Amino acid sequence: MILSYEPMEVGCIIKARPIGVLIMEDEDGEDPKILSVPVRDPRFGGFNDIADVHPHKLRESKNFSKSTRG
Structure with a gap:
């Protein structure tokens, strides 16, 4: 799962860490x-650990993952 401020199409390939x-x-x-x-997005330059992600964004990510299960 990749955090992003921009929408990404399913199946797209980007460099991420x-x-x-x-x-x-x-x-x-x-x-x-x-x-x-994303490696090339400077807005995530300071994100080195999951603890750097705002709790609200983590909840959003979990809810998104649940909603996209097949």
Whole structure:
């Protein structure tokens, strides 16, 4: 999962770096998601750890992930 201020199309490829793991749950149990930020977006330059992400943005990311499950 990549945090971004810009919309991205499904399947697009961008350079990103991991900053942590979101522990999600589905019907089969734990479902960890690697959380990354775009390498070329200076707005994420100070994001080095999942703790650098605002709690509201983490909730949004979790809700987005839940809503896009197949």
